[in-house]
Amino acid sequence: MQETRLDLARIQAARQLIDPVFLHTPLYRCETMEPDLGCAVSVKLETANPVRSFKARGTEVITSLLADNRASAVVCASAGNLGQALAWSGRCRGIDVTVVASRYASAAKLERIRALDARLELVDGDIETARERAAVIARRDGIRLVEDSLDLETCEGAGTIGLELADALAGTEPPFDAVLIALGGGAMATGVGQVLKSCAPDVEVICVQPAGAPAMTLSWRQRRVVTTDSMDTIADGVAGRRPIPAVLDDLLLLADDAVLVEEASIIAGMRLLLDRAGLVVEPSAALGVAAILEDRARFAGRHVVTIVCGGNVDADAYHRWVGAAPGRRF
Structure with missing residues (x-):
């Protein structure tokens, strides 16, 4: 693998600096979602901590x-x-x-x-x-x-998620073969990607971004920085218009794919995580599920991990997006 700004040894050392309350977040097979998605799905739950996100x-x-x-x-x-x-x-x-x-x-x-x-x-x-x-x-x-994503500590701290995924790989049945990562500035994608490409290179690293805020994905596809004039997405946690060149350079070496998903799929993913997994998540955390919903054929028969990266959401906005279905109680 070509060299990036990130370093596996520093990511491993970062674990000693992080309060244990943020480490070893749950990773579990969520079979209740699988009939809707058509593949085996495991959830890496980064909301189970005092700030309800991986940050x-x-x-x-x-x-x-x-x-x-x-x-x-x-x-x-x-x-x-x-x-x-x-x-x-x-x-x-x-x-x-x-x-x-x-x-x-x-x-x-x-x-x-x-x-x-x-x-x-x-x-x-x-x-x-x-x-x-x-x-x-x-x-x-x-x-x-x-500066999120530009500062290596933000990327390498997030990379400890990748260490936990790599450690768990041998114990999953069947072993997962893809990880879906919400893509904004790129800290989580590059951090997790660095570890997986070093320790589990057969696992596909797939970044997911809203079509309403596509700058980093367009940049990845065109292999140059692409900026946008505006954004239009409910996934505020990954919304940006100006990718950082150094982060893009890393992402080009670490991501196997970058996909865009529609707002309706993000909302459908939030509903699925609520109804099938009992998880209230912010829109950015549903991007991985949205990607599966939009391309079931790609993931059919596979075991996919989606990183549920944040659970900070306005109650009124959540009710407006997810809605109240018959029999559902909030």
Whole structure:
């Protein structure tokens, strides 16, 4: 395998820096979903932790290193989950955290960031506007700017998911042969991809992105950075318009495929995860299921792992998307 920015030894070492509450998340076969999907499906449940997303694996690494260097403050831009994770990790280590977010971000995510004692600054515009403002704050205050996916700690922290998947491979029956990964900035896709290509190269690494926010997938397909002028998706956690060139370079070496899914399939995936698995998830976490729903023939007869990456969702929005079917109670 050609070299990427990531390093397997650093990913293995990252486990020692991460609070165990974020490690060894459940991985289990979800047979109740299989009749609807036409293949064997296992779920890697990254919502079973205090911030209900995988992001803390990376922020734990970042804040551990910052604490060792006696740093007192940090800033990031976030659609919500990174901000929550950084706030949780920073609070645990006595580091002041500022999160810049769009004022149109999920209210539930913004509320949780405040509850974790972070300073929250809201901007007009989308996540790209928030990134610009976070960079200004970092320069003005002389503090660390955490840039999701660009900062290797975010990728290699997420890569510990891949270690757990690789460790579990021999014990699954039948062994899984594909992993579906929500694709936004690319931290989880490159981190997990680095481990699987090193330790389980026969496992297909498939990235999934909403058709309404396709920049990274279009970039992967064209092997060059493709930006978009706008986004239109409920999957706010993976919505971005400007891929990072260095991350794309890694993704080109680590992903076997990148696919786009429609909004209706994302919602259908959320409903399926609720009705068949009892899981309330945010739209980004349903991307893997959406990919199977849109291409059952591709996955027929296979054993697929989908990473359920986040469970932070506004209750009103969730009810609006998923709806109330006869016999269903919320």
